Amino acid sequence: MSEGENLVAAWKAARDRLREAGVDTPAYDARLLLEAGAGVARTEILTDPYRMLSADQRDAVERLVARREAREPVSHILGRKHFWTFELRVTPDVLAPRPETETLVLCALDLVGADAPARVADLGAGTGAVCIAFAAERPAATIVAVDVSAAALAVAASNIAACGFADRIERVEDDWGAGLPDAAFDLVLSNPPYVRTGALGLLEPEVARYEPRLALDGGADGLDAYRRLLPQIARLLRPGGAFAVEIGQGQAEAVWALADEQGLAPEGVRADLAGIDRVVFGRRPVRG
Numbered sequence: 001m002s003e004g005e006n007l008v009a010a011w012k013a014a015r016d017r018l019r020e021a022g023v024d025t026p027a028y029d030a031r032l033l034l035e036a037g038a039g040v041a042r043t044e045i046l047t048d049p050y051r052m053l054s055a056d057q058r059d060a061v062e063r064l065v066a067r068r069e070a071r072e073p074v075s076h077i078l079g080r081k082h083f084w085t086f087e088l089r090v091t092p093d094v095l096a097p098r099p100e101t102e103t104l105v106l107c108a109l110d111l112v113g114a115d116a117p118a119r120v121a122d123l124g125a126g127t128g129a130v131c132i133a134f135a136a137e138r139p140a141a142t143i144v145a146v147d148v149s150a151a152a153l154a155v156a157a158s159n160i161a162a163c164g165f166a167d168r169i170e171r172v173e174d175d176w177g178a179g180l181p182d183a184a185f186d187l188v189l190s191n192p193p194y195v196r197t198g199a200l201g202l203l204e205p206e207v208a209r210y211e212p213r214l215a216l217d218g219g220a221d222g223l224d225a226y227r228r229l230l231p232q233i234a235r236l237l238r239p240g241g242a243f244a245v246e247i248g249q250g251q252a253e254a255v256w257a258l259a260d261e262q263g264l265a266p267e268g269v270r271a272d273l274a275g276i277d278r279v280v281f282g283r284r285p286v287r288g
Helices: 007-020 026-038 042-047 055-069 074-078 099-111 129-137 150-162 197-202 224-236 252-261
Strands: 080-083 086-089 119-123 142-147 169-173 185-190 237-246 265-271 277-283
Touching (some): 007 026, 007 055, 026 042, 026 055, 026 074, 055 074, 074 080, 086 129, 099 129, 099 237, 119 129, 119 224, 129 142, 129 150, 129 185, 142 150, 185 224, 224 237, 224 252, 237 252, 252 265
Parallel strands (some): 119 142, 119 185, 185 237
Antiparallel strands (some): 080 086
C-alpha cells in the first residue's frame, strides 16, 4: 500500500493484486480485507471513498492482502465465514462451510416436520454449520454434534454457544457416532470427506494448502468415509428415521448403492444451485 492512499485507491490496488495472484473473486475479497484492515464498514467505502488511510490502516490492509495473495482463504484470514443466516468462527482446524452445503440443510428440513420433536445426529460436524442452521429452523429438535477432532469440536462448541443453541446441541467427540446408542435418532446428517486422495493436489490452493486433510480426504475412490459412515447411520436410526449425506460430484450412484447395502432405503438425490448432485437422502425401512 502506498503513502497517501484513500479507501477507493486501496481497494483497487488490492483488487488488482488479488486478480494477478489468481484469486477467483478479487473485487469482493479486496473489499472484505479493506474493511477488516482499515476498520471501516462497506457503507463508509461507498459514501466516503476518498477518505485517507492512516499509516496503521495501510499497514494492516497490506498484511491481510499479502496473506490472500498467498491464497490463504479469506475465512482463515478473517476468522469467520457466513453460512445460512450466521457468521461462524473458522480456524485451520475445520473446513470452512461452503454454500453448496446449504443443500444438505434444505434437504434435512424437508425430512423433518416444522414442529417435530426430532432427535438428530450430525456426524462430522466441523464448524457446527449444518446443525446450527437446522436448529434455527426446527426449534423442537435436539441435536448431537459429533466430530472425531477435538480441535474441530471446540470450534463447533464456540459457534453453537455464540448462536444461542448450547441448550439444544450436545457436543460429542467420537468417530462417526460409533459410541452413540442404537436406534436413538429420527434423522442423521453428515457432510463427510469425499475428495479422492489423488485429486487433493488438484484442488484450489486455498483448499489444498490450508484446509484440514482430515475433512477432505475420502481415500482412493473418495468413498472411504461412506463405507464407515453408512453402517453407523443404519444402526443409529430408528425404524422410519431419515438420513441425508452430502456427496461429491459424480458420487450419487455409488453412495446410493452403499446405503442400500446397509439396509437403508435411499429415496432420492438433491442437486445444488449449480445443478450438481449434492445430497443422497432416504430412510431406514420400517420392518415387521
